[in-house]
Amino acid sequence: MRTKRTKIYSLVLAFLICLTTVFTNTDTIQAAQKEYDILLEEEGTAVANTELSYDFTVDTNTNISLYFYVPDVLNCDVSIYDSAGDLYGDSVIYSTDWYWYEDAGLYCYGLTCDNMPSGDYNVTLMFDTDSQFLFDIDAEKILATISDKSATLSVGFTKKLKVDNTSESVTWSSSKASVATVNSKGVVTAKKAGTTTITAKTKSGQKLTCKITVKANTYKETKMTTSDLYYGNCGLQVYSSSYATNGDLVLKCRFVNYSGYKVTELKNVKITFKTDAGKTIGTYSTKSMKMSVSHGSTKDFTLTIKKANLKNKKADLRNATYSSSGKFQYSYYY
Structure with a gap:
């Protein structure tokens, strides 16, 4: 019978039946994914109406499973006692409860005890007819x-x-x-x-x-184009930002003109960088910035927030955000 143990073990996992308040159902999909430690593994020949007794230990609070394998259906009384000798739980496997597998050539049955406390236990089995048997108790591993x-x-x-x-x-x-x-x-x-x-x-x-x-600890986004704006508007973007070796915060910026006019100056420019938690890293501001950008064109330039003016001199720029504001001055041209 020992040669068949591995094959039928995997089959019986799908059939763990609820019989009492101690022995409970197990989800078959979860059972296939869990790992188990063998607490007890026995085989032999049972004599009808003669009690078999085995000791086992549960190291940590966990679910345990009891598996039975016999060549012919029969009735079997199952009882578990704690270290004080008190009955922890019992059940009866009736002859109509077993499952037959053609390939295994044995009848199989399984019971589970959910959340069994750690400790020493004793399990007794009593079959109503003489029979060969395999019997295992497995503990569900609590994996890290x-x-x-x-x-x-x-x-x-x-x-x-x-x-x-x-x-x-x-x-x-x-x-x-x-x-x-x-x-x-x-x-x-x-x-x-x-x-x-x-x-x-x-x-x-x-x-x-x-x-x-x-x-890299760099703020980056795709460079803006006129296709990102509605006609009549302009945009001021920071497409990259990083710390210089001297600790200054360097902002690589782009101005996009889709206003229909030539932009000659930016006024009251303010760019504020913040951490992902909303705390200010640093702010660049100026009242006037001269530039010449024709309609439909862009201009890239670099701004710097000095280290001394930074509120956070070592921020995670990759997850930072910024806001920009200001006005543009334009001239008519044809």
Whole structure:
């Protein structure tokens, strides 16, 4: 009978039946995706109306499953007792409850106990006829999880990863430390643009990974054209922004003229950059900016907010936002 155990084990997972308040239903799809530890594995020949007794231990609060395999249908009493000898739960498997699998050549049945407390237990079986049998008790593994499967960081910024559902020690590593490093507490520090995989390994050997993508700490958007404006309007855009080596914030700007006139000057210009949390990084303002931009044309230029005037000298520009305002002065031409 032992040679058939592996084949029928996978089949019986689909048939875990609710019989009492202790033994409960299990979703068949979830059951196929979960991992289990074997708490007890027995086989032999049962004598009719003679009790069989087995001890087992549940290490952590979890769901357990009891699996039975017999060559012919029969009735079977099942009882579980806690370490104090008190009845934890019982059930009866009737001859009409078993499921037959042609390929396995055995009848199969399964019971589950949801949220079983950790501790020592004893299970008794009593068949009403002589029979060979296989009997297993499996505990659902509580697998550790990682807080993020993927994340994108700007160069110079950090993100803390966490491993939940485990009390084990965890070791951290990065597949490409030149892109991002990780310390013993799971704090990832972005170093340069690229990708790396952060791996958390539990003491028991479970590996959890997070793909980290690192991008330059630069604000960027597609350059504006006249097709982005209604006729009669102009637009002032910051299409790129980054910190200079001296700490100044450099704004690469574009003015788009679709007014129908030649623009000769911008007045009361104000550009304010803010973090994704809404806090001001810095503001550029001027009362007058001379320029000459014909209708249907654009002009690119660079503005600088000095480091001394910045309210945030190390902001995540990649996730920043900005607002711009001002007026334009134009002249008629034909």
